[in-house]
Amino acid sequence: MDDRETKDDMLQTTHAQRSQAGAPDLGANTAIGKRLKAYYDDVASEPVPDRFLALLDALDKAESASKTSDRE
Amino acid sequence: MSEQSDFRRELIAIIPNLRAFAASLSGSFDRADDLVQETLVKAWDKQHTFQPGTNMKAWLFTILRNEFYTQMRKKGREVQDVDGIHAMQLAGHPEQQGHLDLQDFRKALEMLPDDQREALILIGASGFSYEEAAEICKCAVGTIKSRVSRARTRIAEILKIEGDGDYGPDSISSQIIGVAPAA
Numbered sequence: 001m002d003d004r005e006t007k008d009d010m011l012q013t014t015h016a017q018r019s020q021a022g023a024p025d026l027g028a029n030t031a032i033g034k035r036l037k038a039y040y041d042d043v044a045s046e047p048v049p050d051r052f053l054a055l056l057d058a059l060d061k062a063e064s065a066s067k068t069s070d071r072e
Numbered sequence: 073m074s075e076q077s078d079f080r081r082e083l084i085a086i087i088p089n090l091r092a093f094a095a096s097l098s099g100s101f102d103r104a105d106d107l108v109q110e111t112l113v114k115a116w117d118k119q120h121t122f123q124p125g126t127n128m129k130a131w132l133f134t135i136l137r138n139e140f141y142t143q144m145r146k147k148g149r150e151v152q153d154v155d156g157i158h159a160m161q162l163a164g165h166p167e168q169q170g171h172l173d174l175q176d177f178r179k180a181l182e183m184l185p186d187d188q189r190e191a192l193i194l195i196g197a198s199g200f201s202y203e204e205a206a207e208i209c210k211c212a213v214g215t216i217k218s219r220v221s222r223a224r225t226r227i228a229e230i231l232k233i234e235g236d237g238d239y240g241p242d243s244i245s246s247q248i249i250g251v252a253p254a255a
Contacts, residue, residue: 026192026195026196026220026224031228031231031233032196032224032227032228032231032233033196035173035174035177036192036193036196036197037196037197038174038177039096039177039178039181039197040092040096040193040197040198041092041197042174043088043091043092043095043101043104044088044089044091044092045088046088046091048084048087048088049105051105051109052084052087052109052112053084055109055112056080056083056084056112056116059112059113059116060080063116
């Protein structure tokens, strides 16, 4: 997503200006930034479990069922 | 009807991020998925309050975070108080076996206060801006900045990473290799 790339760009810029800005640096090329991403992506890269798709199906059905009964 | 399925499609696309955020908050993969489930049910019920075109990811993260802290208050933080249990549960994740460096990092993250850890995740991993993270956590932008800064300093201390970012990739990887045998 574009947001994330913009974020990274911003953090890189921050990194370049760190001495003056004093802002935290978590760019993808830093030791902590890299590990943070690896930690997060370990879960975020997994496919969406079926239980959630089934849940959304059930919510969808429940909703259309209640809408139908409202109309009657 | 098509608006409905757009909502659903967008929701599904954000689930992987919700799971990662929930795992970092709760420290347990099982609890993370229960939190995501609660979040999806709540989001579905409140979908009329979501304004299409605004940031659904931030909206969902806010719901998940509220749910997490509501549960924590109810449970009196029993899970958090058991020292080291998070790291153990997370180390049991099958994907994680053999990733010593990542396990060290995980343990270091667990040592941070909740507010610092979540700020670090939102900014450094979930890809939110400081402004978005402040809105999700219902605090000032400056508060998020200082939490991230403190979290980063503390992690660097725990992992004994010095001068992070001041060296090229080679120096950094040799530092990482230098840290790994500690586990």
